[in-house]
Amino acid sequence: MDYDIIVVGAGHNALVSAAYAAKAGYKVGVFERRAIVGGAVATEEHVPGYQFDLGGSAHILIRMTPIVEELELKRYGLEYLELDPLFHAYDGETPWFVWRDVGKTVDALERLFPGEGANYQRLYDDWLPFAKAVNETFLSTPGPLELGQKLIYGSGFQKDWQRRLSQIMRPYGEVVKQYFSEERVYAPLSWMAAQSGPPPTEPMSAPFLLWHPLYHVGGVARPKGGSGGLTRALKRMLEAHGAQVHVSAPVKRFLLEGTKVVGIELEGGDKYTSSAVISGTHILETLKMLPDERVPDIARTVRTGNGFGMILRLALNKKVQYKNHLEPESRVGLGLLIKNEHQLLKAYGEYLGGEPTKDPPLIAMSFSAVDPTLAPPGGEVLWLWAQYYPYKLSSGTWADSSKDSRAGEARDNILESFEHFAPGTRDTIVGELVQTPLWLETHLGLYNGNVMHLEMSIDQMFGARPFIGGGEYKFPGLKGLFLTGASTHPGGGIMGASGRNAARVVLKSLAKPIFKLRK
Numbered sequence: 001m002d003y004d005i006i007v008v009g010a011g012h013n014a015l016v017s018a019a020y021a022a023k024a025g026y027k028v029g030v031f032e033r034r035a036i037v038g039g040a041v042a043t044e045e046h047v048p049g050y051q052f053d054l055g056g057s058a059h060i061l062i063r064m065t066p067i068v069e070e071l072e073l074k075r076y077g078l079e080y081l082e083l084d085p086l087f088h089a090y091d092g093e094t095p096w097f098v099w100r101d102v103g104k105t106v107d108a109l110e111r112l113f114p115g116e117g118a119n120y121q122r123l124y125d126d127w128l129p130f131a132k133a134v135n136e137t138f139l140s141t142p143g144p145l146e147l148g149q150k151l152i153y154g155s156g157f158q159k160d161w162q163r164r165l166s167q168i169m170r171p172y173g174e175v176v177k178q179y180f181s182e183e184r185v186y187a188p189l190s191w192m193a194a195q196s197g198p199p200p201t202e203p204m205s206a207p208f209l210l211w212h213p214l215y216h217v218g219g220v221a222r223p224k225g226g227s228g229g230l231t232r233a234l235k236r237m238l239e240a241h242g243a244q245v246h247v248s249a250p251v252k253r254f255l256l257e258g259t260k261v262v263g264i265e266l267e268g269g270d271k272y273t274s275s276a277v278i279s280g281t282h283i284l285e286t287l288k289m290l291p292d293e294r295v296p297d298i299a300r301t302v303r304t305g306n307g308f309g310m311i312l313r314l315a316l317n318k319k320v321q322y323k324n325h326l327e328p329e330s331r332v333g334l335g336l337l338i339k340n341e342h343q344l345l346k347a348y349g350e351y352l353g354g355e356p357t358k359d360p361p362l363i364a365m366s367f368s369a370v371d372p373t374l375a376p377p378g379g380e381v382l383w384l385w386a387q388y389y390p391y392k393l394s395s396g397t398w399a400d401s402s403k404d405s406r407a408g409e410a411r412d413n414i415l416e417s418f419e420h421f422a423p424g425t426r427d428t429i430v431g432e433l434v435q436t437p438l439w440l441e442t443h444l445g446l447y448n449g450n451v452m453h454l455e456m457s458i459d460q461m462f463g464a465r466p467f468i469g470g471g472e473y474k475f476p477g478l479k480g481l482f483l484t485g486a487s488t489h490p491g492g493g494i495m496g497a498s499g500r501n502a503a504r505v506v507l508k509s510l511a512k513p514i515f516k517l518r519k
């Protein structure tokens with residue numbers, strides 16, 4: 001046996017699983033297809049002197065887990081920089097800020113938009129217990145009874161449960177307007193809720209808004225040096241515990257003995273054996289590594305959706321300067337740049353018709369404001385996430401090499417949209433990276449460019465993620481094969497909860513024979 005546990009892929013979830021296993025004393029081998037670890041949580045110097053994240057940037061969810069402390073990642077070089085304000089909400093005229101401190105946010109909102117501060121406080125008070133209960137469900141294997149108990153009883157809304165339940169089942173685009181009447185307040189909050197993928201009109205999507213109170217609890221942070229600081233620290237921690245992390249090591253297939261997975265074979269032909277294999281790739285990639293007859297029909301029906309966003313990463317030779325700029329607040333937190341609600345709805349409408357939106361709302365990130373290691377002195381990194389962009393287009397292609405490529409046009413429209421908020425930025429660009437849905441698929445293995453792996457809709461959440469029957473981190477019908485990653489509960493985002501939950505399941509299953517032996 002080469003290893004006790006083999007982990008396929010080195011996305012942050014896979015690394016978290018591997019780290020818990022190594023910490024428990026198991027011999028662990030990680031095999032990653034790319035030349036660097038991290039998957040969608042990685043940072044590279046794409047333009048000389050400028051560090052670009054390749055995927056996720058805002059570390060929110062992971063900070064509501066005990067992972068960083070339990071794995072002692074600080075010891076292995078992880079340093080989190082807090083963002084405060086957390087958000088810069090802006091329609092192009094009137095900026096307002098969500099501060100870590102709820103009271104400060106409420107007071108400032110009340111001064112700017114009388115009545116809306118009190119409404120913000122009401123949203124916070126109404127939903128904080130629910131948001132905390134949702135977070136708890138993220139940190140455990142999703143059993144149906146446990147889920148119901150935590151959400152209904154743990155949320156503290158027994159008395160008022162009918163009204164609350166009906167709100168949870170509604171689209172977030174409607175629920176936000178039950179709280180706020182000022183569009184400059186509700187449009188950015190709706191836009192933040194849209195980050196998980198489902199549009200503001202989707203029933204059962206309100207939880208994407210209703211966990212907003214948690215931002216004040218856990219904050220929004222950045223690893224110093226870029227998002228990849230998290231996955232680099234995980235790699236160091238693994239190596240310090242004797243694990244081997246192999247990069248440029250694409251896995252071709254699982255080795256099977258009957259219905260037991262006993263190892264892996266790499267593209268190059270090398271074989272490695274182990275007692276358990278944890279696959280942390282996209283679920284569709286995992287299925288490719290199995291013989292056809294071992295793939296349950298239902299697994300083939302997972303919905304990856306048609307992509308939803310793209311990102312333009314810019315290296316600037318000057319700091320970002322918004323219209324009505326407030327220094328340094330405007331550049332620190334996530335910029336929720338949206339002109340009005342219509343802009344988001346229109347973008348979604350264009351997307352449904354297979355068209356990249358012409359005038360996207362943006363999440364603007366200029367984290368060199370808090371981390372000078374990201375850009376040369378005086379310079380700035382500016383990353384503009386935009387929605388919505390279909391992976392399959394009604395006309396043209398995303399391929400750069402094609403004369404029908406829509407990549408240049410989409411890039412120009414993102415920039416044009418940003419000029420509304422910060423005119424003149426265009427003239428300060430010294431380098432860039434355009435990440436279309438096709439780029440995300442080709443370089444990061446995110447099928448159809450879905451950064452959450454699979455659609456984050458209710459039919460594919462909790463125990464139904466990635467598919468019914470495969471929702472407890474164990475691959476159905478096969479011994480020794482376990483799943484982690486954004487394709488599993490609780491889904492996409494930088495959280496690591498899936499990695500931690502999966503590790504618990506694997507370690508429990510491996511502990512059994514030892515326990516029997518000792519008896």
Ligand SMILES: Cc1cc2nc3c(=O)[nH]c(=O)nc-3n(C[C@H](O)[C@H](O)[C@H](O)COP(=O)(O)OP(=O)(O)OC[C@H]3O[C@@H](n4cnc5c(N)ncnc54)[C@H](O)[C@@H]3O)c2cc1C
Pocket residue numbers: 008009010011012013014031032033034037038039040041054055056057058059060061249250251252280281282285311435440444445446451452453484485486487491492493494495
């Ligand atoms: C542009 C972008 C912006 C985002 N912004 C945010 C954000 O700000 N905040 C947030 O919380 N989330 C964000 N996300 C989402 C978040 O980053 C992802 O959902 C999350 O990182 C997925 O992690 P994972 O470990 O589950 O899987 P992945 O990161 O997808 O890792 C899977 C790994 O498996 C490897 N692999 C695949 N096939 C093989 C094979 N055959 N052999 C070996 N290895 C293989 C891949 O190379 C990859 O390293 C963003 C994502 C993107 C792309």
